[in-house]
Amino acid sequence: MIVGVPKEIKRDEYRVALLPVGVEEFVRANHQVLVESGAGLGSGIPDERYVEQGARLVDRAEDVFAEADLVIKVKEPLPSEWPLLRRGQMVFTYFHFAADRKLTEGVLATGCTAVAYETLRDDHGRLPLLTPMSEVAGRMSIQEGAKYLERPQMGRGILLGGVPGVAPATITILGGGVVGANAAKVAAGFGANVGLLDINMDRLRYLDDIMPANVDCLFSDRHTIRDQLSRADLVIGAVLIPGARTPMLIEKSDLALMQPGSVIIDVAIDQGGCVATSHPTTHSEPTFVVDQVVHYCVTNMPGAVGRTSTYALCNVTLPWALQIANHGLLEACRRYRPIARAVNIMDGEITNRAVAETFGMKLNPRFDC
Numbered sequence: 122m123i124v125g126v127p128k129e130i131k132r133d134e135y136r137v138a139l140l141p142v143g144v145e146e147f148v149r150a151n152h153q154v155l156v157e158s159g160a161g162l163g164s165g166i167p168d169e170r171y172v173e174q175g176a177r178l179v180d181r182a183e184d185v186f187a188e189a190d191l192v193i194k195v196k197e198p199l200p201s202e203w204p205l206l207r208r209g210q211m212v213f214t215y216f217h218f219a220a221d222r223k224l225t226e227g228v229l230a231t232g233c234t235a236v237a238y239e240t241l242r243d244d245h246g247r248l249p250l251l252t253p254m255s256e257v258a259g260r261m262s263i264q265e266g267a268k269y270l271e272r273p274q275m276g277r278g279i280l281l282g283g284v285p286g287v288a289p290a291t292i293t294i295l296g297g298g299v300v301g302a303n304a305a306k307v308a309a310g311f312g313a314n315v316g317l318l319d320i321n322m323d324r325l326r327y328l329d330d331i332m333p334a335n336v337d338c339l340f341s342d343r344h345t346i347r348d349q350l351s352r353a354d355l356v357i358g359a360v361l362i363p364g365a366r367t368p369m370l371i372e373k374s375d376l377a378l379m380q381p382g383s384v385i386i387d388v389a390i391d392q393g394g395c396v397a398t399s400h401p402t403t404h405s406e407p408t409f410v411v412d413q414v415v416h417y418c419v420t421n422m423p424g425a426v427g428r429t430s431t432y433a434l435c436n437v438t439l440p441w442a443l444q445i446a447n448h449g450l451l452e453a454c455r456r457y458r459p460i461a462r463a464v465n466i467m468d469g470e471i472t473n474r475a476v477a478e479t480f481g482m483k484l485n486p487r488f489d490c
Contacts, residue, residue: 125189133404135163135427148175164431208232220393241463253433259303277382282312293349296359358387364475381413
């Protein structure tokens with residue numbers, strides 16, 4: 122099989138989908154690897170390291186897409202890349218279809234097969250290809266929140282940990298999954314007062330056992346959310362329904378409860394966001410202000426720390442990509458149910474139930490397991 126790695130073209134995206142060791146593993150398994158020149162530079166990986174392991178460098182993304190049977194990416198194909206996709210070709214990347222109808226329709230029209238990192242789910246309900254980026258985004262959310270709480274960034278002018286004689290910041294985290302747990306640990310380390318909300322009581326009991334004393338684990342309902350918003354200096358949106366659009370937990374009217382200069386970091390923006398006033402932003406222009414509340418809604422947060430994120434991502438994606446290349450997609454799906462769950466689109470049809478239901482489109486239940 123020919124495996125292709127194009128350079129990421131999403132704005133401010135510095136990750137790459139394959140490490141040199143991945144090239145070595147594919148070549149050892151008798152596959153060919155094409156890498157677009159410069160694909161790894163944002164993560165500190167020069168072209169020659171790929172060539173040393175047996176990759177063939179090409180100058181243009183068009184050459185990668187034209188030859189590759191399996192394209193491995195980090196972020197969803199942008200509209201300029203859609204014409205390069207073709208029927209019978211597999212694309213293995215983050216898609217987040219439920220947040221973007223145009224992307225869904227665009228990829229459907231190409232006839233390619235979309236295998237999504239974010240819906241590769243094991244039999245225990247875990248999302249192994251989403252987890253490392255959720256860890257990065259959760260930790261980054263507190264780092265970014267601390268920055269945008271500074272007065273020059275339009276924030277309230279609050280130091281997360283306070284100082285002797287001055288109270289620390291109050292942080293509300295909506296969602297106790299991987300993003301939320303990582304955010305809570307970092308926030309607690311700063312010395313902030315943290316409210317961690319979730320609707321799963323078993324998860325809350327677990328978090329209550331492992332979190333520091335300055336983290337309160339609270340059941341999430343409208344009353345608790347509104348109460349927390351009235352206290353919070355910083356709010357982290359960390360909710361997730363795998364493959365589906367994120368539920369809206371903060372309405373526009375709720376912003377009136379918040380203090381001027383408070384900050385919302387909507388990590389869930391990749392899946393549509395959990396705040397009614399959120400819209401996607403970039404690392405170059407990360408924030409906007411609505412009703413005196415600063416919103417940070419960058420859709421590829423881990424891309425800013427490309428070196429850390431690339432290694433964390435490739436550590437978990439490579440074994441699955443090898444299975445797809447070694448066995449072909451259909452046999453890999455037969456052998457490994459997580460791969461079958463990752464197939465969102467095939468031959469112009471939606472095969473993921475959550476995506477189909479989000480847009481009211483027809484589902485082909487072939488991989489619905």
